[in-house]
Amino acid sequence: MPGHDRYRLLDELRGIAALVVLVFHIGTRGGGPVLLPNGFLAVDFFFMLSGFVIAEAYEARILAGMRFSGFxxxxxxxxxxxxxxxxxxxxxxxxxRAFAAPLRSDTLGEVLAGNLLNLLILPKFWQGRATGWEMFPANGPLWSLFFEIAMNLVWAAFLAGRGTRVIALVVAASAALLLVCGLRAGTLHLGWEITSLAGGTARVGFGFGVGLLLHRLRGQLPVMDWRAAAIALIALLYFLMLPVAAVLWELAVVLVCLPAIMALAIAAGHAAVLPGGALLGRLSYPLYGLHLPLIAMASGMLKYGGTVGGGHWSSMLLVLPLLAAAWAALTWFDEPLRARLAARWLPGIDSTRPAERSPFSRAERLLGHGPRTELVRN
Incomplete structure (x- = not known):
């Protein structure tokens, strides 16, 4: 992204957050000890990172005429x-599992239908016998990627270049909805089931909106050094690791602590404090996107073999193989495939772009606003 070197710390924090989610799921889904009971709140930090990074990489390009299809x-x-x-x-x-343990699985038809939807990054919308209302039983973390993709498209079509007050209104409305949903459910572990769609919408709306808002205000933040970067990293780990099981605490972390950490990280974004942090940042997305199916496979094989692993520390040995699997997927699958897809599809999309007929301009006219290029500082 433009100016990427100025925000190296954000890559490190993304990698740390991915590790937190990995350890959380080893404890909750893989038979290991539950070391990070609030690790699911790392997803809210991912949303904040996404809002900032997307605005940094694309807002100026969108205002210059990039087509919605290209974005x-x-x-x-x-x-x-x-x-x-x-x-x-x-x-x-x-x-x-449907063949090996049919009584502990959805029906074969439900499994096949859910798998097809999930493969298309679309949610399962019915109650399964074993998976309940879970939207992405094939790969649980896909719920957040589904919401993030949707939010990216909404932002590009309607919010890119809007006034800072509009973004602040989105953040405030999302915070209010998140407060209502969280208090009603007694937790912020929302969004991964059809029954908590409103909570997931509030989480992505608030997190992504905070990232957008901080991007707008980045020029007003002081430039800070590696000490502030270290504080941001330690604070992120502290608030995600503290074992306080209370919705008011979760709300305080998401609504106050994580935005403060994000602001501090942006102010000290040029600093790098974690050895190997750049590599960990590169691995964060494949690690996040692949770890849960691999944990399920490992756990299933242990159960099939009669090994009892509930709460056992040996489950944490999965961390290194999962990091290696993320590296292999990134190097041998993701990066080569993305390069081929970009070479195949992007030139045609870009070459046919009539800038004066940008769909973003049309969205601005429909909403009664014109371009606001002065809001984007390069």
Whole structure:
């Protein structure tokens, strides 16, 4: 992205957040100890990172005339390969489980239909016998990628270049909805089931909106050094690791602590404090997108072999193989496939762009607003 070197710390924090989600799922879905009971809140930090990075990379280009189709193609090329690979792996596991343990699985028809939808990064919308109302049983983390893709497209079509007050209104409305949904459910672990769609919408709306808002205000933040970067990294780990099981605490972390950490990280974004942080940042997306199906496969094999692993620390040994699998998927599958897709599809999309007929301009006219290029600082 433009100015990417100025925000190296954000890559490191993305990698840390992906590790937090990995450890959380080893504890909750893989038979390991539950070390990070609030690790699911790392997803809210991902949304904040996404809002900032997308605005940094695309807002000026959109205001200069990039077509909606070009933006959408770029986002799908970036996100779909890993998402679909994770769904394929998870779908294969669910299919094997349907034959090996039919009483603990959805029906074969439900499994096949759910797998097909998930492979297309679309949610399952019915209640399964074993998976309940879970939207992405083939690969649980896809729920957040589904919401992120949707939010990316909504932003590009309607919010890019809008006034800062409009973005602040989106953040405030999302915060209010998140407060209502969280208090009603007693948790912020929302969005992964059809029954908590409103909560997932509030989480992505608030997180992505905070990232957009901080991007608008980045020029007003002081330039800070590696000490502030270290504080941001430690604070992120602290608030995600603290074992406080209370919705008011979760709300405080998401609505106050994570935005403050994000602002601090942007102010010290040029600093790099974590050895190997750049590599960890590169691995963050394949790690996030593939780890849960691989955990399920490992756990299933242990159960099939009669090994009892509930709460056992040895489950944490999965971290290194999963990091290696993420590296292999990135190097041998994701990056080569994205390069081929970009070479195949993007030149044709870009070459046919009439700038004066940009769909973004049309959206601005429909909403009664004109371009606001002065809001984007390069």
């Amino acid at each position: 959408a193609a770029r986002r799908l090329i970036r996100m779909a390969p890993i998402a679909m690979l994770g769904a394929a792996l998870g779908g294969a596991y669910l299919l094997a």
